[in-house]
Structures are given as C-alpha cells and as structure tokens.
Amino acid sequence: MKVIEAVEALAALAQESRLVLFRMLVQAGKDGVSAGELSEKLGIPPATLSFHLKTLVHAKLVKSRTEGRFVIYSANYAGMDKLIAYLTEHCCAGDAAQCAPVKKC
C-alpha cells in the first residue's frame, strides 16, 4: 500500500458520519444495507449520505451492488485489512516489540 492510498483510506474514516456509517456496514455483514435505509438510520439526508458513501467506495473501504431500484452498500473487509496492515507495519517498524497489537498475537 502506498502512502497516498493510506492517506485516502484514513481520510475516508476520519469523519464522524463516515466512521459511524462504516461501523454500521461492518456490523451489517455481507448482506449490506441499502442507501435509503442508511440515510434513515443515520438521519443523514440522501444527498449528503451519497457524498460520504462515494468517499468510502473511492477509498476501497466499501463496495456497492445494485438490486433493482436499490443500491446495497457493504463493508470491503479486504480494503480495511490493507489499511490495518499498513498501520501495523509502520507502527512497529524498527522495533516490533514496542507495538502491543503484534505482541498480543
């Protein structure tokens, strides 16, 4: 993962609405949630939510599929894995023993 990609993924999560949104999608699992349901549950107007979803999709943390008139969004676990791997690597660089997450494993 390149620095720019990491920055984009971090920026996508560095906003309260989007972090809450992402958590909701992670909890929803593979089935995902429609844009409308997300808008309603989060109390965010459709246009605003669409902007945030686009940001997360572009950062490869969320994916979408179309089902009829509905667009279903779901967490992209692979993208999140890459981000966590990047952070873990750079957190531990030079001295792995300093990094608790690795010690715990």
Next chain:
Amino acid sequence: MKVIEAVEALAALAQESRLVLFRMLVQAGKDGVSAGELSEKLGIPPATLSFHLKTLVHAKLVKSRTEGRFVIYSANYAGMDKLIAYLTEHCCAGDAAQCAPVKKC
C-alpha cells in the same frame, strides 16, 4: 476509545506530510528527533511543521520533551496501539473470521 477520539487520530494521520512525519518518528524510535531536524529532513518550513506536530500531539500519536533549546518529538506507540485496536475491533465486529489481521494471529 470513543468515536470522536478515533476520528481525531485518523484525521491526524490522514494527511501526507503528517503520515510521512509519523513514519519518520516511528523509525527513529524512543530517542526521537528534534523539530528542526524534522523540518530540514522533510523540507517543511518550521511554522508549518509545528502546526502538523501539534495536530499529532493533540491526537496522542506523538509526544514531545524539551532538551535545552531543542524540542524532541517521538512516536507515542500506546496511542497508535489504541487506534489499531479500535479499527481491528470495528473491522471484525459481528464476524471475526472475515478479518484477515485476526486470522493471521
């Protein structure tokens, strides 16, 4: 870790100069690096760098100590651990098997 704290830590890292800066501090280890040396190595003017350092310190990802006229900055591994733990938890919530970082452990 609360959502707001996670957002602040993510935002602190979601900027290229700061992510590169943080990586440099992680690699430098406990000894840390002075503000001036960071400014020179990164090619960022002192005032701008000071702004970025303040952002990282406020997010608890970096700490500083004063040595004479110098201010030495170093990575706060504990803070980074908390962020990674938060992300790992919320990445895996609901179905731990989906999350590669956990499977690898």
Next chain:
DNA sequence: TTAATATTTCCATAATATTGGAAATATAGA
C-alpha cells in the same frame, strides 16, 4: 406510457484545514 420510488449529481453555501512569513517566546553560551 405514466406514476411512484430510490439514488445520484449539480450547485452554492458554509465550515474546516493547510500554508508559511513575520513576530514572539525561550534557552544557551559569550
């Protein structure tokens, strides 16, 4: 085809973040 529903794009406004020169602050040494 027409009406209803779902979502996105367009656009303007508002809010927040970034940048860096210049001045202010702080410490060390002569």
Next chain:
DNA sequence: TCTATATTTCCAATATTATGGAAATATTAA
C-alpha cells in the same frame, strides 16, 4: 546582558471538505 539559535504563535491567504435542496437519472409496477 547581549547575541545566536530553536521553536512556537499569530495571522491572513488559499485550498479542501461537508452540507443539503433541487433537478436529473434509473428502475419498477400499474
């Protein structure tokens, strides 16, 4: 004390991001 060095704060310009109403697009069902 005076000067040099290190860093931060102040401040204003610039850039980026967030917000949401209204219009546009797309699909379904009647």
